[in-house]
Amino acid sequence: MTTDNHDLAVRMADLARNIAAPRTVTAVLAEVTEAARDLIPGVDIAGVLLVGKGESFETLAPTSPLMFEIDKLQMACLEGPCVQAALAETVVRTNDFRKETEWPNYSPKVVELGVLSGLSFKLYTADRTAGALNLFGFEANDWDVEAETIGMVLAAHAAAAIMASREGDQLQSALSTRDRIGQAKGIIMERFNVDDVQAFAMLRQLSQDSNVKLVDVAGQVIDTRGK
Template sequence: MAEHDEIVSAVVRELSAIRGLEPSIEKVTESARLLFGADQAGVTLIQGRGELVTAGPTDEVVTALDSLQHELHQGPCVDAATEQHIVVSHDLGADPRWPAWGPQAHARGVNSMLAADLQADGRRIGALNLFGSRVNQFRDTDSALLVSFSAHASAALAAAHTIESLTSALDTRTVIGQAEGIIMERFGVDAVTAFAILKRYSQDSNTRLREIAELVVETRQLPSA
């Protein structure tokens, strides 16, 4: 157990040095795959309006089976992400909980699954999903270790998402400010009018404001009408 705790601590230290949500997720899935003896791993993320998406898959089969779960609205990834804490199946082909999905997972060579919810700031952000080719592959998994790993992973992913969002917002504000400056200089208008011009072009063309601003900065002129 002490050895496993040290592995989790090492993963947390590595995650703290990674910048960006995508590489952080990839580190989580690969570390979980090795730590818990899975053949493959992935993360289900809850996006706006409750949409579930797959992130950091270690193999194409993860993406395929996750997408099928999302389509059918059934499976361990869906259950762990939305309503349960830990979901385990030792024989997917015979598991009655997912009659449409389980046999298809079995047909793709996946016979065991273990999924744990990911939570940050008191809300669910998704699930960590482990895939095994053997029946009973996760029977001896240490549940306390899984809970600990998932908690650390949740915190790391939430922090990476926050940093990425703030960086993106700052970059957007910077490029919009640059575009405003170009319009102000070229047309002799103030900052409020320059922003209104950008916003009007964005609305009329149904294009994101940032994209309009980037075009102005790149070409130093307003887009063609």
């Protein structure tokens, strides 16, 4: 069974527009995982796994609650296709977990959950967080090149959504920091009858003397307003 190229192109275009639109990353990732299930024959469940520092991880946009169990299992075993894709390989294909010997702890346990095959794609998130788009089937599947190609395109969309979201968060944080420093400078200018440059120099000196971040010193100044 092959995927109709027109349907694929339409779905990809929709995903591209959704990433550019002002929508939450969760909503975009949900559309990516649903698209994977719809467009790739043999995919029964899908989700995104993000692996952070230490033992932290997060399951996003699962099409089934079973994805939470699969991700917990992989992180507990510290092996499996999702972990390997997120941390090392670009694409990890498993046609039949019953015959898979690379993950001796994980494979038998995922088979017990009723999962027999999987495809995992590395997400390039441009930060310290690793990630993977993970697709699983309840039957053994001979995943072909078309399945891998579609999965890689969907993984690129997922990564773009995550990066766009984080860039937005960073921008919002930067604007908030600038506003707090500006408020603090205004308070100091009024309180000590100094100009903008002198007020910022005072804030910076306080930060250096107390070994506290400049934005936190600004917050302390704002909190003392009226006292």
